[in-house]
Amino acid sequence: MTATSMGRIAGRRTAALTRAAGRDPALTVVATLCALIVLVAVCAPLLAPDDPTQTDILHQNLSASGAHLLGTDALGRDILSRLIYGARLSLLGPALVVSSAVGIGTALAIASAWIGGPFDRVVARILDVLFAFPAILLAIVAVAIFGEGLAAPVVALAIAYIPYVARVVRSVALRERHLAYVDAGRSLGFSGFKICVRHILPNVGLMIVAQATIAFASAIMDLAGISFIGLGVQPPASDWGLMVSDGASALLNDHPVETLSAGGAIVITVVLFNLLGERLSTVSEVRR
Amino acid sequence: MTTIEPDTSPDHTTQAAMRQQITARRIARPARSAAVAIGARLLTILVASLLIFVALNAAPGDPVRAVLGAHASQAAVLHERHLLGLDHPLIVRYWDWLGNAVHGNFGTSLVYKTSVGSLLSPRVGTTLFLVFYSLLLTLIGGLTIGVLGGAIPRLSSPTAVLTGVFLAIPAFVAAQILVVIFALHLGWFPVSGNGVGFAGQLRHLTLPAISLAVGWSAWVAQVTRAAIRETAALEHVDTARGRGIATTRLFRRHVLRNASIPIITVSGLTLAALFAGAVVVENAFSLNGLGSLLVSSVSAKDYSVVLAVSVLFVAIFVVVTSVIDGLHVLLDPRIRHGSAR
């Protein structure tokens, strides 16, 4: 597949997306908000007022003030800065989970739909078993084996999410496979791989993006939970889940800012990405 | 042609929409003999236990050293390993473990130095109480909102929005909010601890149960709402309406009955997922349950405990999904008689 043809496909897809966005103002709004959150994470150093790791024993658990818009935590660190920097790991982990799950899951699903037969059945069986198994448990066992940190949970969650992605993609790919243009391509002599990539993939592409967005939101929640129980991101690094846990004792002493702001960040981000995924999914359905 | 409404797409688009596809999968299995089905389930649990066993033992780091301390002499470590039987080949150790496990002996905790079984027994009760309490709240809330949102057109959008927001609230975040409002400010419930006796447990586990219920009831509500809307739009409902059958009876016999299949599936899956959710919530409320045991033993690298609790969770999961499959067979005559015609 040449660079030019890939560029053309990507161009067509972006064009289609922008057209869709133009027609649907809600989609644009939600997408912009999501992009803003990602931007905050990326530009954290520019946006955060203070160094998030800078402890200050003299100024612990302060309430909101001019110097510290959200106050300070138990170690005197500025909460707002921690929140902004926390976005980085809170979003990076899920991004890794989703890209691996979608990458592997899509390849597996399209291959499965294309090859069919025993391969398809075996894959379907394995995925079925894995399907509803709670991802968090898999992640915890992974941490038991490989130790705390972001790496083990990310890998475990990616594996746990593959069945979801594969299922959706497989059904859509199966639908596409039986459409006339595929047979037309085959009778013209195109190889299976070529048809898969050049024809089936772009059509299912938008649906995959939609599902990936929804999976991203799920992963944010799961990974935050794992950090909360102390098995995920480890101090001195920080993400929102860990912040909720760190702020727990302050919460009991009537300083709920750290916990609630981190919790709020999680909820708002998840809601927005869910909405985005829903909208994209509707758009991809409408287009067929 | 079926009835159309301005917003027709059933919810294949929501956050746990991926999990909605679960409801689709569980229809296709033809009824094999019960023995084969049970055998397959047991095999799954066995394979899972083997995998976890191997994985834990292949883990980097030496648990013995972790317990004895880094300064322990090589001789002491070797001695300890011999005592624990860790110098035997892997498959033999698994076999031993399995043999003991079947009799309820899950080995000894490296950290607590007592039998794993004695660690499990008091905690199983707490976790079960929490999970079933949450299930009750989840189903009451979720089914009510879902049915109302699905059956009453004017409530359709508001429920979608409401559930969309609540879905995004993880249990541990809900826990904090609930503690601030109901424990600190209103003082109705305690902040942590298990409680003693039925009433005590009820009081102590209410906030944890609600924390779990917040997110999961939203999901149940969404799936229920979608199932009702989809079923209500099916052609056979039109047929019945066209024959003059009254609305309430119509709803009961044709919509509810048919939608009950995905609804029951989702309830069963919620139960399975609540066990996982309990892990986090027990931690948030400092409860003494299986979940918190799992987390602390992972941190402490107490592998025999991790193994036992994990296998227990897998077994619970397999049992719950088997029950769901069984219910499907009971409810859907198409499965009972094998494939159509």
Place this chain on the structure above:
Amino acid sequence: MTPGPHTREGAARESGETDSVTSPAEPVLSIEQLTVDLPAAKQMRRVLHDVSLTVGAGEALGIVGESGSGKSMTARSVMRLLPRGSRVGGQILLSGSDLHRLSRSELRRTRHRKLAMIYQDPRAHINPLRTIGDFLVEGLLEDGRARRRSARGRAVQALRDVGIADAERRLRQYPHQLSGGLLQRVMIASALLTEPELLIADEPTTALDVTTQQEVVGVLDEQRRERGLSLIFITHDLDLAIAITDRIAVMYAGTLVETGPSHGLHEHAIHPYTRGLLESRPRIDRTDRLHAVPGRPISAYEVGAGCVFVDRCPYAVERARVERPLVRAIGGRLVACHRADELADRPLDSEG
């Protein structure tokens, strides 16, 4: 398919002669200037334009048209099974009462006692989770008129009437255990059970193979004649309609273009669309290229101010572009065409 008889015995009123343009006075069903708008993505779309029809007692009316012509929509309007938010104009009178002015309970009673409808895909229209017996009996039990046991007995008899042999056993079975043809007979049986005045059949045989089609149509026709039912038979198959109905109404793009007796339709069709349909049927004795109506069928909401058929009509004139033709009675038929007089004199080239 041989043309069916064109007089009806057993008709409650009159001799049932249907050479007249309209049915005899006091028809069972009278649709007047029916307009229907459906809600679709933020606007209303018109799907029926001023449709007017009558069906007499014991009469079989065929409604013929392509997909999207509005024939199903007409049926659903009679049954009031339109989607939420639809707007209906005009009148639909069933034995004198306006169906769209009935209260909910009156509507229910009317649906229960006087109307019955059978659908194209029986498998989709029968609850897969309930037995056949359940399906048949629930229609009877609705207003407590019948007891369960006698209802069962009547259900068994109804199944036998439609030619299902081991009726008792069938009652206990589930829909997925029956073939499409059998299921369609079950649907007919259920429709007949409540002894309606009017039976609407919406493409009942389209999903079936030809042999089964013949059987099912045979059952329908026989039962109708025996009971003196009025029937509306909706189909896209013109030959089928000609065979079993007394009169045919041809629809295109949500509009009624021609109505008239079935017998002799081959020779006397006036409207260019009807003629086009007749000419485009494949025939065994001709091997030249199949004549098709040029262009593609349009949906009701796509029509302009003029005649709905103007873009595809071989006889189109300027006037047809701007002015919608009114329905006129010509030569025993009702036609909506500006050039109906000329065309009435010009016979069809092909023989029926």
